Amino acid sequence: MPKVLLACLALCCVPALSAAADFPPGLQTLKIGDAAPDFKLPGIDGRDWTLKDFDDGKVLIVYFTSNHCPVCHAHDPRFMDLVREVEGRGVRVVAINPNSGDGLRPDELGYSKYDDSFEDMTPYAKDHGFTFPYLYDGATQATAKKYGCLATPHVFVFDAQRTLQYKGRLDNSRYPDPASVKSRETRDAVLALLDGKPVPVPVTKPFGCSTKWREKIVNVEADETRWQSAEVTLDEIDAAGLAKLVENNTDKYRLFNVWSTTCAPCVEEFPGLTRVSRRMGLRKFELITISTDLPKNRDRVVAFLSANRAALPARLKPSLASEGRTSNNYLFTDPDVDALIAALDPQWEGPEPHTVLVAPGGKIVFRHNGMIGEAELLDVLLAEMKETYLE
Structure with missing residues (x-):
């Protein structure tokens, strides 16, 4: 059933x-x-x-x-x-x-x-x-x-x-x-x-x-007011922490996006990602963003995330709490980019932005290097997660 x-x-x-x-x-x-x-x-x-x-x-x-x-x-x-x-x-x-x-x-x-x-x-x-x-x-x-x-x-x-x-x-x-x-x-x-x-x-x-x-x-209108005032958080993460997220021992699909504020295609792509995240707010889906900005530029990352409403849909908060997490946005702290690639997607060649969809259980079911359009991404998610309310 x-x-x-x-x-x-x-x-x-x-x-x-x-x-x-x-x-x-x-x-x-x-x-x-x-x-x-x-x-x-x-x-x-x-x-x-x-x-x-x-x-x-x-x-x-x-x-x-x-x-x-x-x-x-x-x-x-x-x-x-x-x-x-x-x-x-x-x-x-x-x-x-x-x-x-x-x-x-x-x-x-x-x-x-x-x-x-x-x-x-x-x-x-x-x-x-x-x-x-x-x-x-x-x-x-x-x-x-x-x-x-x-x-x-x-x-x-x-x-x-x-x-x-x-x-x-x-x-x-x-x-x-x-x-x-x-x-x-x-x-x-x-x-x-x-x-x-x-x-x-x-x-x-x-x-x-x-x-x-x-x-x-x-x-x-009340929902829009809540969304615009929702808290946007940013936590630090290393390669080991990222690898654990990719294991995805949950019932959610996780969409990982690697980006930075210094990457023009990343900045252009990002608003579409957050709109998709909000759109999927009633589904078993989570957008996880991984910033490769330098740790000293944390404030700039937080400002960008807040301006683009990279908030966590309210329905996901209990799920994150049960995992001991407090955010869906992360600042990668390891200096070695190879560690990031190995933890997220060994097939990734390195350029940003890079997007990976991980199914429950940790299987990568979609990857895309470079910008991905909002409509294309939505098509991918609906094809994988289906368009009926039974999952």
């Missing part, structure tokens, strides 16, 4: 049981038999879509999904399986992104290279092979409120008269593996309607990432 990342479940993923106080003003609840609310939303194909554009379907599936959500990453491929299964049988499909970027913290984006902006919907849809309109509701979220979208994914199935016949989850499994699915309520509903039969289970509770309402901007 894979481990569930509990922090993500607590902060991002919900079984749609949030307290009423978490809901925005105007949120409605559709009941079975209610008419499908109308909408007019922009699609990634460059045109606006309304409910009337789907009049020709015997069945209409309204699928609320999003680019950032790890549960959507697990469910979207299974949803595409359903779409392909009913192709040519008169089923119309529309996907809607209900989320506002104003309601997303940076660390909620740690499972995707995309955010929930309209611009990122196009590459996300291409990656997942969407063959239906993908619409953006994040500007006003009026449609999400009319439909009562509590989370992504959240499914609504309407009959030929566009009355609601099913709402809830795609299926019963939160896992990415299709073999874990035991009941397929959305599929059952669609097939029943196509066969002229009653929907066997008309209502289930959606499980996914809570809808990112614009009202959550207060929480996002």
